[in-house]
Amino acid sequence: MALFWLFSLTAALVAVLVYAPIRRYRRNRRLAAQPLPATWQQWLQDRWWLYPYLPDTVRLALHRQLQVMLANTDFYGCNGLTVTEPMRVLTLAQAALMNAGVGRMQWSGFPVVLLYPEAFVREGEVADELGLVAYERQELLGESWEQGKVVLSWADIEQDLRGEDGHCLVVHEYAHQLDGRDGVMDGTPPLDTAQDLKRWAAVMAAAYEDLCQQTSASARLIDPYAMTNPEEFFSVMCETFFVRPDVLHSAYPQVYGELKQFFRLDPFLWVH
Numbered sequence: 001m002a003l004f005w006l007f008s009l010t011a012a013l014v015a016v017l018v019y020a021p022i023r024r025y026r027r028n029r030r031l032a033a034q035p036l037p038a039t040w041q042q043w044l045q046d047r048w049w050l051y052p053y054l055p056d057t058v059r060l061a062l063h064r065q066l067q068v069m070l071a072n073t074d075f076y077g078c079n080g081l082t083v084t085e086p087m088r089v090l091t092l093a094q095a096a097l098m099n100a101g102v103g104r105m106q107w108s109g110f111p112v113v114l115l116y117p118e119a120f121v122r123e124g125e126v127a128d129e130l131g132l133v134a135y136e137r138q139e140l141l142g143e144s145w146e147q148g149k150v151v152l153s154w155a156d157i158e159q160d161l162r163g164e165d166g167h168c169l170v171v172h173e174y175a176h177q178l179d180g181r182d183g184v185m186d187g188t189p190p191l192d193t194a195q196d197l198k199r200w201a202a203v204m205a206a207a208y209e210d211l212c213q214q215t216s217a218s219a220r221l222i223d224p225y226a227m228t229n230p231e232e233f234f235s236v237m238c239e240t241f242f243v244r245p246d247v248l249h250s251a252y253p254q255v256y257g258e259l260k261q262f263f264r265l266d267p268f269l270w271v272h
């Protein structure tokens with residue numbers, strides 16, 4: 001009898017472990033094949049400066065990724081914000097662009113999105129490298145947590161959608177998720193081979209060092225926040241790659257080349 005229950009339990013566990021991912025995969029594949037609703041396309045066309053520049057193939061790939069992300073991402077409005085459908089579509093479309101070239105999700109799972117109406121305040125105790133604890137109050141536009149959580153300010157996303165300041169908060173925070181996929185946020189996302197890793201490390205280290213020196217005029221066009229540390233450098237490089245490809249292409253062509261290969265996209269061609 002005990003053997004029977006053990007067998008039944010094992011069978012049920014195997015069914016859950018094997019069948020659930022297959023069902024999820026099939027559901028996502030079905031979603032990706034559906035055309036993006038016309039209203040959503042209209043929101044993207046009217047409100048996101050970059051969207052009209054996207055080549056048809058990229059746009060279609062983005063739609064596929066967006067459908068899957070929208071169905072799987074939980075949004076929570078914070079500080080009284082009611083999250084509307086245009087907010088969800090316009091936010092995730094920018095993250096979906098990061099997957100459009102590769103054709104699959106590049107982060108593990110679907111990060112939960114906490115949306116604030118504007119910049120939010122983070123208070124708490126922080127320890128420095130010597131272990132000294134201080135109370136800190138910081139105003140943040142966005143934040144990315146290792147446990148699959150992205151915190152964003154809608155006011156800043158709206159500003160990015162208008163393309164006014166060369167930033168992209170959504171790409172920045174999702175780049176941190178990408179970076180952390182190998183278990184550590186250090187400015188290096190998972191790469192295919194040891195050779196890729198070696199080349200990536202050399203290119204990024206050289207550019208980071210050069211940026212910190214601020215020697216060239218084009219380097220000075222890059223958000224100085226990139227100088228904070230290698231992980232912020234990676235996230236700012238991803239932002240610049242998508243929204244100011246001309247700047248990155250001219251300041252650090254090798255970094256541009258690495259990101260072009262990584263994302264399998266060439267944004268420099270879209271706006272030229």
Ligand SMILES: [Zn+2]
Nearest residue numbers: 172176232235
């Ligand atoms: Zn950051």
